[in-house]
Amino acid sequence: MSxxxxxxxxxxxxxxxxxEDISFEIERRGFLMLVGPSGCGKTTFLRMLLxxxxxxxxxxxxxxxxxxxxxxxxxxxxxxRYSVFPHLxxxxxxxxxAELSQALLLGKLFGAxxxxxxxEARALLDQVGLAGAEAKYPAAMSxxxxxxxxLAQALMRRPKILLLDEPFGxxxxxxxxxxxxxxxxxxxxxxxxxxxxxxxLSEAFRLGTRILAFxxxxxxxxxxxxYGATIAKDIAIxxxxxxxxxxxxxxxxxxDPAKTGAxxxxxxxxxS
Amino acid sequence: xxxxxxxxxxxQAVILAALxxxxxxxxxxxxxxxxxxxxxxxxxxxxxxxxxQMVTDLAFHPDPRTGDYTFWVDTAASLQRLFIALSISxxxxxxxxxxxxxxxxxxxxxNPYVAVIxxxxxxxxxxxxxxxxxxxxxxKITLIxxxxxxxxxxxxxxxxxxxxxxxxxxxxxxxxxxxxxxLRVVLPQMLPRLVDALRLxxxxxxxxxxxxxAIASDSGLGYRIFLVRRYLAMDIILPxxxxxxxxxxxxxxxxxxxxxxxxxxxxxxxxx
Numbered sequence: 001m002s003x004x005x006x007x008x009x010x011x012x013x014x015x016x017x018x019x020e021d022i023s024f025e026i027e028r029r030g031f032l033m034l035v036g037p038s039g040c041g042k043t044t045f046l047r048m049l050l051x052x053x054x055x056x057x058x059x060x061x062x063x064x065x066x067x068x069x070x071x072x073x074x075x076x077x078x079x080x081r082y083s084v085f086p087h088l089x090x091x092x093x094x095x096x097x098a099e100l101s102q103a104l105l106l107g108k109l110f111g112a113x114x115x116x117x118x119x120e121a122r123a124l125l126d127q128v129g130l131a132g133a134e135a136k137y138p139a140a141m142s143x144x145x146x147x148x149x150x151l152a153q154a155l156m157r158r159p160k161i162l163l164l165d166e167p168f169g170x171x172x173x174x175x176x177x178x179x180x181x182x183x184x185x186x187x188x189x190x191x192x193x194x195x196x197x198x199x200x201l202s203e204a205f206r207l208g209t210r211i212l213a214f215x216x217x218x219x220x221x222x223x224x225x226x227y228g229a230t231i232a233k234d235i236a237i238x239x240x241x242x243x244x245x246x247x248x249x250x251x252x253x254x255x256d257p258a259k260t261g262a263x264x265x266x267x268x269x270x271x272s
Numbered sequence: 273x274x275x276x277x278x279x280x281x282x283x284q285a286v287i288l289a290a291l292x293x294x295x296x297x298x299x300x301x302x303x304x305x306x307x308x309x310x311x312x313x314x315x316x317x318x319x320x321x322x323x324x325q326m327v328t329d330l331a332f333h334p335d336p337r338t339g340d341y342t343f344w345v346d347t348a349a350s351l352q353r354l355f356i357a358l359s360i361s362x363x364x365x366x367x368x369x370x371x372x373x374x375x376x377x378x379x380x381x382x383n384p385y386v387a388v389i390x391x392x393x394x395x396x397x398x399x400x401x402x403x404x405x406x407x408x409x410x411x412k413i414t415l416i417x418x419x420x421x422x423x424x425x426x427x428x429x430x431x432x433x434x435x436x437x438x439x440x441x442x443x444x445x446x447x448x449x450x451x452x453x454x455l456r457v458v459l460p461q462m463l464p465r466l467v468d469a470l471r472l473x474x475x476x477x478x479x480x481x482x483x484x485x486a487i488a489s490d491s492g493l494g495y496r497i498f499l500v501r502r503y504l505a506m507d508i509i510l511p512x513x514x515x516x517x518x519x520x521x522x523x524x525x526x527x528x529x530x531x532x533x534x535x536x537x538x539x540x541x542x543x544x
Contacts (some may be wrong), residue, residue, distance in 0.1 A: 050441065050445070052441055070444060071441050071444035071445045072444065072445070072447065073445060073446060073447035075445055076445050077441060077442060077445045079438045079441075079442070081436070081438065082436035082438035082439055082442075083438060083442055084442075085439060085442075085443075085457060085461075086461070086537055086541035087460045087461050087535070087537050087538075087541070096443075096446055096456065097446040097447065099456075100443075100446055100447050100448045100452050100456065101447050104449070104452070106455065107448070107452040107455050107456040108456070137536070137537040137540065137541070138537075138541075139537060139540035139541045139543075140540060150442075153442075153446070154442075154445065154446075156446075157445070157446050157447060159445065
């Protein structure tokens with residue numbers, strides 16, 4: 001069964017049609033990239049997946065069930081900014097998800113339960129390369145570290161779907177490459193379906209298993225209100241990337257066309 | 273060099289800061305001396321020695337009639353009223369402000385109401401308070417609460433609604449309930465902002481305290497000032513005013529210190 005099914009979804013704000021009749025399915029453990037020009041509704045679409053906004057028409061199914069009308073712990077999220085809580089340390093930010101699920105009244109754990117959660121959180125911080133920064137507050141961290149923290153925080157709750165809204169858009173190129181490699185590793189190692197909005201086409205091709213390009217088919221000023229964005233291109237990455245599969249082909253994590261039997265002549269996709 | 277680019281060194285900053293204080297003292301001493309030279313019985317600008325003598329009498333010698341140390345009894349009475357009143361308005365503003373800012377339903381219910389009643393001038397309500405509650409402590413404390421609460425609560429509600437939308441979404445994807453979001457996300461981030469708001473309300477709080485004490489009381493700093501005004505006792509009024517100013521300044525400094533100590537993340541988070 002596909003992880004996410006989108007059936008004839010429209011989104012309108014008053015007279016303004018933003019998204020027009022979009023249908024597609026995402027397979028489980030896919031890594032879907034949403035690209036497109038500014039204002040084409042890709043972030044609006046991500047908000048609908050998050051449950052922050054409801055489609056005007058059409059349905060979105062997750063594991064065959066209709067999407068809840070508000071955000072819940074099935075869907076983790078990382079935004080470009082403000083994804084972590086400024087009043088909590090790195091460790092506190094990662095522990096929060098577990099604390100909220102285990103302590104309904106206070107949202108805070110004590111004693112042995114706390115130590116168990118703390119251990120798990122430390123391991124996760126180590127996994128995203130933040131060992132040693134446990135006691136730091138987000139304001140004292142660089143942008144790249146904050147996004148790593150946001151990833152760890154979202155993964156602590158083991159969401160089925162991870163939604164990323166231009167998470168690496170504000171980072172320096174070098175740091176972005178590092179965190180992209182981290183993202184790919186996390187996707188390979190965790191049971192996750194990822195939907196990511198990005199402006200960066202090379203990022204889209206580097207990380208995704210499939211790319212959806214949103215575009216307004218008619219964009220003349222007098223048409224703009226009445227025609228929303230549709231899926232202009234639906235590109236499956238070739239050779240196919242399979243989550244957790246990169247190790248089978250190549251320890252470096254590269255998808256080598258020669259080894260997967262794909263036709264050569266295509267440029268090799270860099271994984272790092 | 274442009275004037276706006278000229279910065280004081282450390283030493284200069286200290287001297288500049290001390291200068292207005294020194295000038296005020298010097299001006300007082302000068303004019304007091306001139307007036308007393310003309311008329312040794314002048315009451316308007318008493319000599320410093322006389323004021324010290326007066327305060328020493330009030331602070332360290334019991335009043336022959338009541339046996340009380342007037343200065344300390346006055347101080348304790350005023351501070352107690354101020355403390356009780358500010359505790360009430362702070363706690364109430366914290367709870368109601370968070371509810372108003374976090375829940376759209378509560379905001380819709382209370383925002384217009386608070387906006388209207390906060391415009392009622394508290395001093396105009398004072399006669400009503402005295403009529404309804406009598407001349408005791410309750411009416412004085414109520415006046416301070418009425419005078420400080422509306423601004424505190426509006427400020428808090430505004431600060432809650434200023435929190436990035438992303439934080440609320442993120443918390444929901446971590447599985448937080450409304451109560452948990454209030455407790456773990458909003459409340460800790462509001463406490464340092466409440467300290468800011470409270471610091472700004474210290475001035476009005478003293479104003480209402482002195483006003484209430486001036487009209488009907490039998491102790492308190494404001495009561496004493498207005499009592500001895502009948503005898504033109506500037507040698508009591510001036511030290512009392514200085515003492516009130518010092519107390520207010522110390523309260524402000526204490527709050528600032530508390531904010532820096534208890535919320536180490538706040539200064540950096542606010543700056544970024």
